[in-house]
Amino acid sequence: MKIKHIIYTGLTGLLLSGSVHAQEQPSLRLRAQQLYDRYEYANAAGLFERLVDRKNPRVSDMERLAESYYYLNSYDLAENWYARVVQSGEFSEVSLWNYAEVLKQNGKYREAREQYQRYTEKYGASDRASLAMAGADSAVRWMAEPTSHKLRNERAVNTDLGQFSVFPRGSEVLYAGEPSTILGKRSGMTGQAYLRVYSAERNAADGALGNPSLLDGSFNSSNFHIGPIVADASGETLYVTRTYPGKDTEKHRENGRKYRRHNLELKIYRKDGNGWTESDFPYNNVKEYSLGHAALSADGRTLYYASDMPGGQGGVDIWYSELGADGSWGQPRNAGQAVNSAGDEMFPTVAGEYLYYSSDGFPGMGGLDIFRAKGERSSFSGRENLRFPVNSAADDFSFVLVEESEEALQGYLSSNRPGGAGGDDIYSFSLRKPKILIVLEGLTVNRKTDELIPDASVTLYSAGRQIVGRVRSDGKAAFRFDLDRNTPYRVLAEKQGFHADSANIAAVNPTKDTTIRVTLRLEPVFKVGDRFVLENIYYDFDRHNIRKDASEVLDQLVRTMRDNPTLKIELSSHTDSRGTHRYNEGLSQRRAQAAVDYIVSRGIARERLVAKGYGETRLVNRCKDGVPCTVEEHQANRRTEVEVLAF
Numbered sequence: 001m002k003i004k005h006i007i008y009t010g011l012t013g014l015l016l017s018g019s020v021h022a023q024e025q026p027s028l029r030l031r032a033q034q035l036y037d038r039y040e041y042a043n044a045a046g047l048f049e050r051l052v053d054r055k056n057p058r059v060s061d062m063e064r065l066a067e068s069y070y071y072l073n074s075y076d077l078a079e080n081w082y083a084r085v086v087q088s089g090e091f092s093e094v095s096l097w098n099y100a101e102v103l104k105q106n107g108k109y110r111e112a113r114e115q116y117q118r119y120t121e122k123y124g125a126s127d128r129a130s131l132a133m134a135g136a137d138s139a140v141r142w143m144a145e146p147t148s149h150k151l152r153n154e155r156a157v158n159t160d161l162g163q164f165s166v167f168p169r170g171s172e173v174l175y176a177g178e179p180s181t182i183l184g185k186r187s188g189m190t191g192q193a194y195l196r197v198y199s200a201e202r203n204a205a206d207g208a209l210g211n212p213s214l215l216d217g218s219f220n221s222s223n224f225h226i227g228p229i230v231a232d233a234s235g236e237t238l239y240v241t242r243t244y245p246g247k248d249t250e251k252h253r254e255n256g257r258k259y260r261r262h263n264l265e266l267k268i269y270r271k272d273g274n275g276w277t278e279s280d281f282p283y284n285n286v287k288e289y290s291l292g293h294a295a296l297s298a299d300g301r302t303l304y305y306a307s308d309m310p311g312g313q314g315g316v317d318i319w320y321s322e323l324g325a326d327g328s329w330g331q332p333r334n335a336g337q338a339v340n341s342a343g344d345e346m347f348p349t350v351a352g353e354y355l356y357y358s359s360d361g362f363p364g365m366g367g368l369d370i371f372r373a374k375g376e377r378s379s380f381s382g383r384e385n386l387r388f389p390v391n392s393a394a395d396d397f398s399f400v401l402v403e404e405s406e407e408a409l410q411g412y413l414s415s416n417r418p419g420g421a422g423g424d425d426i427y428s429f430s431l432r433k434p435k436i437l438i439v440l441e442g443l444t445v446n447r448k449t450d451e452l453i454p455d456a457s458v459t460l461y462s463a464g465r466q467i468v469g470r471v472r473s474d475g476k477a478a479f480r481f482d483l484d485r486n487t488p489y490r491v492l493a494e495k496q497g498f499h500a501d502s503a504n505i506a507a508v509n510p511t512k513d514t515t516i517r518v519t520l521r522l523e524p525v526f527k528v529g530d531r532f533v534l535e536n537i538y539y540d541f542d543r544h545n546i547r548k549d550a551s552e553v554l555d556q557l558v559r560t561m562r563d564n565p566t567l568k569i570e571l572s573s574h575t576d577s578r579g580t581h582r583y584n585e586g587l588s589q590r591r592a593q594a595a596v597d598y599i600v601s602r603g604i605a606r607e608r609l610v611a612k613g614y615g616e617t618r619l620v621n622r623c624k625d626g627v628p629c630t631v632e633e634h635q636a637n638r639r640t641e642v643e644v645l646a647f
Contacts, residue, residue, distance in 0.1 A: 032064065041068040052081075053600060055607055059090045070098055073394070073416050073423060075105040076555070080562050080603025086115075087565045093123055100132065104366040106418075107143070107393040107459070107467050109136040127342070135363040142365065142388040143470045149390050150484065151413075151427045153466070156210040157200045158421035164414035165228035165347065165398040166209075166426055169235060172199050173209060173412070175426060176227025195225040197240070207402065207410050207428040218276050219269045224262060228347075228398065230294050236271040239281075239303070241292030264290035266305060283321070283332050285309070290316075295348040302377060303329060304355065306346035314342035318357055320377055338380040339373050351401040355380060358397035367395035370413065390429065392417040392467065408432045419466025437513045438483040440505060444473045444493045447501070447521035452477035456495040456522065462487060483516070485509045491518060492556075496563050498522035499532065499642075500556045525560065525567060531643040546598050550640075554595060557642065558602045568646040570610040571595055576634040577616045577625050589613030595640055610645065 032047035048065035051057065066081035082099035085091045091099075100115035113136040120129045157163055161178035179193040197220050200212040220226060224243035231238050244265045266281035284291055293306040301323045308316045309332065317340040321329040335355070339345060343361020346368070350356070355375070358368040362385070369391045373380040385391065390399070390413065398414040410430045416423055444456040458479045460468040468489065473479045483489060489505040501520045508514060523532050534553050546554065561567050573591035575584040592611035600606045616624075619637050623629035 029061070032061075036064050036068065039071075041071045044068050045072065049601065053606065059085060059088050062088075063092060063095050066095065067098065070102060075102050075394070075418075077602060078102045079106055080558060083562050083565075084603055084605065093119075096122065101366070104132070104136060104139075105393045107139075107366075107470055108457075109139045109143075109365075109393075110457075110472075112136050131361075131363060135365065138363050138385070139365040139388070139393070142391075143467075146388045146469055147386075147390065147431075149429050149431050151389055151429050151466075152208075153420055153463070154209045154412075154426045154428055155421050156208070157198075157212045158425045160422040162195075162416075162423040163198070163426050164424040166400055166412040166414070167228065167230050168202065168400065168402050168412075169231060171202055171204065173202050174199050174215065174229050174231075176225075176229070177212075178423075179214070194223075194243075195227045196220050197227050197229050207412070207430070209426065209428070217269070218278065219267065228293060230296060232296060232300050238269040238276070239294035239296075240267045240269060241265075241294065242267055244286040246286075262286075263288075264292035266292050266294055281305075282329060283309075291319075293347050295350055297350050297376065298352075304335070304348040304350065306348065307332070313337060313340035314344070314361060316344040316346050318345045318348050318355070322377070333378055336378040336380060338375070338383055344368075347397040347399075349398070349400045351404065356399045356401075358395075358399075365391045365396075366393035367416075368397050370396050370399045372399075389468065394418070395424075417466060419461060419463065436485065436510060438485060438508060438510060439513075439515045440481045440483055440489070440491065440518065441515055442479050442491065442518040442520060444477045444479070444495070444520050444522060446498075447523045453493075453495060453498070453522055456493045456498075456520075458520070459492045459494075461490045461492065483508075491520065493520040493522060494559065494563075495522060497524060497526060499525050499560045502556070525564065525644055526647055528644050528647060531641055534640045534642060546594055550595075551598065554598055555602065558599055558604060561599070561604050561608065564647070566647055567644065568608045568610075570612050570643040570645055571599070572612040572614055572641045572643065574614050574618050574620075574637060574639050574641065575616050576629075576637040577619065577623055577627075578634065579616075581615060581617075585613055585615035587613070588615045591640070 028047055029051060032044050032051060035044035035047065045065060045068040048061055048068060051061045052065055062081055062085050066078050066085060069078035069081060079102045082095060082102055085095050086099050096115065096119050100112045100119060103112035103115060113133050116129050116133045116136065159180055161180060163175055163177040165176050167174045175198055176195045177198045179196055197215045198212050199215045200209045202209055219238060219240045222242050223245040226240065226242045229238055229240045241264055243262050263286045265284040265286055268279045268281055269276040281291065289307055289309040291305055291307040291309065295304040302320055304318055304320045306316050307319050312334055318335040319332045320335060321332055324330055334340065339355065341359060341361025343359060345357055345359045345361065348355060348357040353374050354372045356370060356372045358370050360368050362371065364385055365388060370386045371383055372386065373383040375381055390396065392415060394415055394417040396413060396415045399411065401409060401411040403410040408431060413427050413429060414424055415427060444453045444458065445451065446453055454473055454475050454477045456473045457470065458473055459470045460481045462468050469481050471479050486507050486509050488507045490502055491505060492500055492502040494500040499522065501522050503518050503520060505516060534557060571592055573588040573595065575588045592613045596609045596611040599609060621633055621636060623633050623637060
């Protein structure tokens with residue numbers, strides 16, 4: 001989910017509700033726009049997808065679709081559609097800015113900087129653009145020289161929905177998560193159930209989480225979102241962030257319509273026998289602002305929180321209150337300019353002498369970045385970005401330390417970076433010096449000529465699509481990454497004018513320093529008539545649906561077409577010889593059409609693609625009718641090819 005737009009952790013707008021008066025039978029476009037105006041991006045995207053799948057679609061429809069994907073954290077799709085919008089030449093100011101933002105979110109910092117510069121040249125210089133370009137420049141350096149933090153996705157608790165904001169409590173942790181139930185009220189923004197508080201067991205040896213369960217307690221009952229949650233040292237007092245569920249809300253007007261803005265509030269629960277006594281944090285004011293994301297100092301006498309109340313440095317700031325002698329919390333005070341910016345600061349935690357928090361108002365890698373500053377209350381100094389891989393191009397937040405020593409540290413953070421289990425995920429992290437070095441060294445070359453290709457973008461992924469590092473191949477077309485033991489990787493090379501190439505790197509557990517070498521061969525796509533096979537894209541026997549492994553390969557083709565906007569192709573499908581010629585011709589046409597439909601759904605104009613099924617007329621081996629062959633030999637004929645029609 002989009003942290004600042006969906007669950008209101010940006011404290012700038014969750015759950016806008018209200019009635020919209022429209023025609024008795026509104027048009028498809030009007031229905032899509034109404035859903036978009038109500039921030040129901042998940043629902044709006046489905047309708048806008050239908051509107052843009054036509055020749056010469058409206059740019060405004062493509063912009064709304066791109067924005068919907070942007071707010072839903074579907075950054076790959078958002079990039080595809082924003083690229084198409086900007087290439088049309090009829091884009092709005094916000095679309096150009098958002099295009100740069102999604103490039104940054106996808107880790108394409110050099111490309112993002114070019115678009116920020118383009119934005120500056122077109123619309124004038126600004127502090128926001130200067131900040132974004134400075135962050136992009138820093139991120140390039142940080143990804144090429146990552147810190148030694150090792151992150152692990154806690155897949156035993158993460159689902160395909162959202163989980164975030166760990167609070168350690170003895171041998172367990174508490175966190176916020178989206179229930180997987182298909183019953184109950186759902187958010188139109190995310191299409192998912194509202195957040196609730198969960199608990200999970202914590203392994204003391206390595207920090208692994210497991211056995212998640214919905215936490216019992218009256219505080220876990222509300223019409224809208226609940227969480228994050230923190231507790232005092234005794235565990236007898238809980239501070240719970242929730243979306244205000246009542247009707248006495250902040251009034252909000254946008255696009256000529258009135259809405260009720262359901263702001264965040266901080267609730268306090270004190271243990272009372274077998275139950276809990278509920279009270280309000282005294283400075284909640286749901287009619288005017290949000291307040292939540294509580295964190296306590298070690299002595300329990302300072303409560304930090306995030307709020308967009310008046311009098312701050314910008315949007316959302318870190319504030320604090322001090323505990324008085326009478327047990328009441330004092331007036332809110334701003335944590336100051338050393339911590340806060342003109343942007344948003346949120347998700348504070350305290351560890352030792354440091355305040356950790358997330359911000360989008362200082363140079364960073366994109367979205368929310370995790371920072372720390374030394375001090376307390378309103379006296380802080382030495383603010384620093386925790387760099388990559390703690391931070392990524394996505395939203396990174398809720399950093400909490402559990403163990404810290406001279407030898408190592410361990411804790412948790414939350415992120416919606418690619419490669420996770422779902423939206424927002426919980427990651428454990430550790431920092432220990434490796435005893436054995438494993439190095440990946442490689443070259444980027446032209447598949448047809450074997451010539452070296454310098455300055456290619458090379459990205460290393462761990463399980464899924466989590467980015468481990470990104471570099472440019474040097475003047476000799478070489479690149480290098482440090483690897484972890486017992487970890488499989490995938491390395492991908494891309495450059496404009498070429499179809500990408502990738503390789504899987506098997507997990508190794510060496511007993512001494514080890515170097516692994518790989519050559520990535522990029523296919524040039526310059527000439528009309530050039531033809532190449534989309535390797536590792538296969539179909540199940542007698543099927544035409546797009547398999548998951550096939551979609552990953554097709555996504556590479558989508559990127560090639562997105563980055564080469566004049567490229568037009570024929571995408572052809574081929575079957576094996578089993579079945580009749582007529583049936584195979586129809587099957588291959590359905591397969592080719594399914595692949596084209598998938599590519600179109602990812603933002604490529606349909607008129608740039610031709611689907612063609614050749615059946616069994618172009619076999620690549622001896623497996624004709626009547627010739628006995630293995631399953632593998634038959635599968636080699638069930639392939640997809642690309643021919644360049646125009647460039």
